[in-house]
Amino acid sequence: xxxxxxxxxxxxxxxxxxxxxxxxxxxxxxxxxxxxxxxxxxxxxxxxxxxxxxxxxxxxxxxxxxxxxxxxxxxxxxxxxxxxxxxxxxxxxxxxxxxxxxxxxxxxxxxxxxxxxxxxxxxxxxxxxxxxxxxxxxxxxxxxxxxxxxxxxxxxxxxxxxxxxxxxxxxxxxxxxxxxxxxxxxxxxxxxxxxxxxxxxxxxxxxxxxxxxxxxxxxxxxxxxxxxxxxxxxxxxxxxxxxxxxxxxxxxxxxxxxxxxxxxxxxxxxxxxxxxxxxxxxxxxxxxxxxxxxxxxxxxxxxxxxxxxxxxxxxxxxxxxxxxxxxxxxxxxxxxxxxxxxxxxxxxxxxxxxxxxxxxxxxxxxxxxxxxxxxxxxxxxxxxxxxxxxxxxxxxxxxxxxxxxxxxxxxxxxxxxxxxxxxxxxxxxxxxxxxxxxxxxxxxxxxxxxxxxxxxxxxxxxxxxxxxxxxxxxxxxxxxxxxxxxxxxxxxxxxxxxxxxxxxxxxxxxxxxxxxxxxxxxxxxxxxxxxxxxxxxxxxxxxxxxxxxxxxxx
Amino acid sequence: xxxxxxxxxxxxxxxxxxxxxxxxxxxxxxxxxxxxxxxxxxxxxxxxxxxxxxxxxxxxxxxxxxxxxxxxxxxxxxxxxxxxxxxxxxxxxxxxxxxxxxxxxxxxxxxxxxxxxxxxxxxxxxxxxxxxxxxxxxxxxxxxxxxxxxxxxxxxxxxxxxxxxxxxxxxxxxxxxxxxxxxxxxxxxxxxxxxxxxxxxxxxxxxxxxxxxxxxxxxxxxxxxxxxxxxxxxxxxxxxxxxxxxxxxxxxxxxxxxxxxxxxxxxxxxxxxxxxxxxxxxxxxxxxxxxxxxxxxxxxxxxxxxxxxxx
Numbered sequence: 091x092x093x094x095x096x097x098x099x100x101x102x103x104x105x106x107x108x109x110x111x112x113x114x115x116x117x118x119x120x121x122x123x124x125x126x127x128x129x130x131x132x133x134x135x136x137x138x139x140x141x142x143x144x145x146x147x148x149x150x151x152x153x154x155x156x157x158x159x160x161x162x163x164x165x166x167x168x169x170x171x172x173x174x175x176x177x178x179x180x181x182x183x184x185x186x187x188x189x190x191x192x193x194x195x196x197x198x199x200x201x202x203x204x205x206x207x208x209x210x211x212x213x214x215x216x217x218x219x220x221x222x223x224x225x226x227x228x229x230x231x232x233x234x235x236x237x238x239x240x241x242x243x244x245x246x247x248x249x250x251x252x253x254x255x256x257x258x259x260x261x262x263x264x265x266x267x268x269x270x271x272x273x274x275x276x277x278x279x280x281x282x283x284x285x286x287x288x289x290x291x292x293x294x295x296x297x298x299x300x301x302x303x304x305x306x307x308x309x310x311x312x313x314x315x316x317x318x319x320x321x322x323x324x325x326x327x328x329x330x331x332x333x334x335x336x337x338x339x340x341x342x343x344x345x346x347x348x349x350x351x352x353x354x355x356x357x358x359x360x361x362x363x364x365x366x367x368x369x370x371x372x373x374x375x376x377x378x379x380x381x382x383x384x385x386x387x388x389x390x391x392x393x394x395x396x397x398x399x400x401x402x403x404x405x406x407x408x409x410x411x412x413x414x415x416x417x418x419x420x421x422x423x424x425x426x427x428x429x430x431x432x433x434x435x436x437x438x439x440x441x442x443x444x445x446x447x448x449x450x451x452x453x454x455x456x457x458x459x460x461x462x463x464x465x466x467x468x469x470x471x472x473x474x475x476x477x478x479x480x481x482x483x484x485x486x487x488x489x490x491x492x493x494x495x496x497x498x499x500x501x502x503x504x505x506x507x508x509x510x511x512x513x514x515x516x517x518x519x520x521x522x523x524x525x526x527x528x529x530x531x532x533x534x535x536x537x538x539x540x541x542x543x544x545x546x547x548x549x550x551x552x553x554x555x556x557x558x559x560x561x562x563x564x565x566x567x568x569x570x571x572x573x574x575x576x577x578x579x580x581x582x583x584x585x586x587x588x589x590x591x592x593x594x595x596x597x598x599x600x601x602x603x604x605x606x607x608x609x610x611x612x613x614x615x616x617x618x619x620x621x622x623x624x625x626x627x628x629x630x631x632x633x634x635x636x637x638x639x640x641x642x643x644x
Numbered sequence: 645x646x647x648x649x650x651x652x653x654x655x656x657x658x659x660x661x662x663x664x665x666x667x668x669x670x671x672x673x674x675x676x677x678x679x680x681x682x683x684x685x686x687x688x689x690x691x692x693x694x695x696x697x698x699x700x701x702x703x704x705x706x707x708x709x710x711x712x713x714x715x716x717x718x719x720x721x722x723x724x725x726x727x728x729x730x731x732x733x734x735x736x737x738x739x740x741x742x743x744x745x746x747x748x749x750x751x752x753x754x755x756x757x758x759x760x761x762x763x764x765x766x767x768x769x770x771x772x773x774x775x776x777x778x779x780x781x782x783x784x785x786x787x788x789x790x791x792x793x794x795x796x797x798x799x800x801x802x803x804x805x806x807x808x809x810x811x812x813x814x815x816x817x818x819x820x821x822x823x824x825x826x827x828x829x830x831x832x833x834x835x836x837x838x839x840x841x842x843x844x845x846x847x848x849x850x851x852x853x854x855x856x857x858x859x860x861x862x863x864x865x866x867x868x869x870x871x872x873x874x875x876x877x878x879x880x881x882x883x884x885x886x887x888x889x890x891x892x893x894x895x896x897x898x899x900x901x902x903x904x905x906x907x908x909x910x911x912x913x914x915x916x917x918x919x920x921x922x923x924x925x926x927x928x929x930x931x932x933x934x935x936x937x938x939x940x941x942x943x944x945x946x947x948x949x950x951x952x953x954x955x
Binding site: 150151153154155156159161233234236237238239240241253254255305306308309325326327328329331350352354355356358359360362363365366367368523524525526528529532543563564 | 674675676677679680681682683684685686688689692693696724725726727728733736737792795796799800803806807808809810812901902903904906907910911914917918919
């Protein structure tokens with residue numbers, strides 16, 4: 091009875107708090123004390139829960155679970171559990187053997203020989219063979235498969251010609267020497283090649299089920315994978331349920347029995363469901379809630395560097411930025427990135443002065459002015475602005491394009507304000523819906539300055555460096571510097587890792603001196619995770635295998 | 645009766661055809677296509693994709709192909725969910741929206757008509773002012789404010805009800821508890837509209853001669869209201885409820901996003917953003933057909949409510 095009275099009072103209090111919170115400004119919502127249950131993980135801190143189930147919010151609904159046709163991050167998250175590449179990733183993101191137990195590389199770095207595990211099994215019990223991988227790669231490169239990611243296979247011999255339909259798929263440089271030995275030939279040494287083999291475009295397919303079900307082979311009930319989990323149920327826009335694959339070679343070390351992925355489009359909705367105890371981890375967080383989370387759920391908040399770069403691109407093929415490096419530099423210098431990351435972003439983004447984010451083994455580059463104070467930068471920015479031929483009497487009138495989204499808008503407004511204050515630039519801010527924006531940007535006709543974000547496909551600077559090559563399809567900046575192109579080209583053929591990194595670093599220095607992009611910040615991953623989820627480590631690619639995750643007693 | 649139905653059915657065909665044509669060409673006029681992604685495709689792959697979905701044909705030919713397939717009941721593959729047909733997607737989304745919208749409308753009609761009648765009977769008295777103040781609040785506070793607030797109170801702080809989804813992965817899968825908050829939020833605005841409509845028309849009916857006659861005969865207020873006043877007073881309400889029902893059961897984007905429900909509304913918006921031509925077209929046509937159907941039902945109910953409108 092007393093208990094009930096206390097409870098009722100607490101509910102009234104909670105209601106009052108909510109009503110008060112509704113009156114206060116966002117981000118200042120008052121905290122509600124959450125009663126602490128038993129110590130997580132029991133007395134030892136590592137005791138496991140009886141129910142080993144992970145419930146993860148997973149962003150947009152995956153377009154398909156066909157590993158060779160999937161493109162989005164959310165599909166890859168699920169495929170990583172259902173399939174296993176030749177190489178896979180540990181919880182910390184480092185590369186470890188996957189379906190292949192070992193491999194050798196020839197002296198010229200162009201031929202890889204993979205030895206598959208003797209106990210590798212598909213989820214229906216069939217053995218995983220080298221031919222499964224060879225035909226998987228051929229299918230992935232085959233233009234008939236309609237893969238949108240097959241360009242990632244280009245390091246493989248003839249892949250370019252196969253993808254573009256000039257050669258048949260069987261001419262691809264892959265070969266099953268015997269059941270357990272797979273040979274992959276590259277057209278030139280590619281130091282990051284092993285990392286590519288974690289990508290779903292390189293996964294094997296179970297040929298009998300593909301033949302039997304055709305385009306429906308990636309459905310629940312049909313899909314046969316070689317990963318630690320199998321696809322048990324898939325209800326579009328509702329959930330995807332994975333259950334333990336008893337045939338998986340390392341099944342004894344898998345702890346989870348079920349993994350639930352929920353497609354949630356709204357970051358607010360997923361945070362609410364997380365707080366109501368319906369999810370164990372979120373996919374992302376609404377930026378506006380992060381100050382509140384820092385105050386009230388600091389123990390569950392995880393913010394970590396991510397392999398992504400948020401920049402603005404200058405269209406260097408048209409005025410006012412054509413052949414006008416001082417103007418590009420003036421705009422870049424006049425932005426106070428510390429204010430941007432703390433006041434506008436607010437999720438702990440890393441202020442950026444270069445293009446390549448913190449990639450393993452790469453020395454990030456930045457111009458000399460990155461070390462100055464903002465006052466010094468502003469002085470220099472004004473000097474460059476005058477050099478470019480502008481002044482307070484003749485100010486720059488600028489059009490800035492971004493894709494419609496509230497966080498991008500806030501940043502664009504802040505940038506325009508900084509430029510107005512420091513240089514007197516008059517900026518017109520224009521937004522377009524994503525698909526339209528992509529076309530506008532690509533056409534290079536209407537744009538002057540436009541938002542450009544890039545998330546790397548693999549942990550290597552090349553995934554960033556290649557974009558600014560003159561002929562690259564994504565070079566919406568129309569940047570062209572023969573010295574840059576030559577260095578990146580040489581780096582793509584260089585076998586020695588240190589020499590290669592040095593070339594890419596030099597290339598970035600040259601590029602930053604021309605400033606075709608305006609660096610703003612490096613992305614971070616942001617999410618909340620319940621304290622009982624163990625074995626989930628932050629890593630730069632944000633790749634997580636559920637087979638390493640455990641649910642602690644709570 | 646049969647002739648009436650048949651006539652209305654035939655009449656609706658040109659309407660739907662125009663709707664299909666307008667939607668089809670408007671979708672195609674929107675810049676950007678289903679295969680425009682940030683990571684650009686090799687031209688050959690893009691060409692293959694466009695050929696596989698017949699996007700390489702002239703527009704009139706695509707339109708002809710679409711109509712021909714439609715006539716055979718084939719709504720085509722989804723551009724966004726690559727392995728699924730539009731029909732499959734609708735089959736999984738529509739039941740959710742139907743349940744949600746249907747329940748909300750049912751509650752809204754019951755509550756709205758009762759509150760509106762009450763307000764009319766107690767015209768210019770505290771009960772009237774109270775009800776109408778509530779109705780005004782219901783109309784003016786948008787559901788994207790009410791929804792999250794309810795989630796915060798009843799799911800996050802009190803923990804009485806789920807915050808979203810349909811209970812997948814929990815013991816309560818498919819249970820009523822997941823529907824309480826979304827149905828309530830969705831019904832709220834409708835209750836308000838219906839209450840105001842009912843009040844207005846009820847006041848008018850209560851002033852008419854036949855009600856005065858009934859009063860003079862000494863009938864009780866309850867009998868007058870239920871037997872005599874309600875039917876004529878419902879006519880404007882019905883003409884609102886018909887099309888509104890079509891809107892509700894084809895999915896509310898806002899509610900489905902706030903409560904994370906797998907209904908048609910979310911398909912429609914993500915479909916439009918991703919240029920999923922076939923999916924969007926289907927939903928528009930479906931919505932149009934439902935409005936036609938609801939309007940037809942409204943006409944039938946008119947006939948029952950008001951003998952004068954019968955042919």
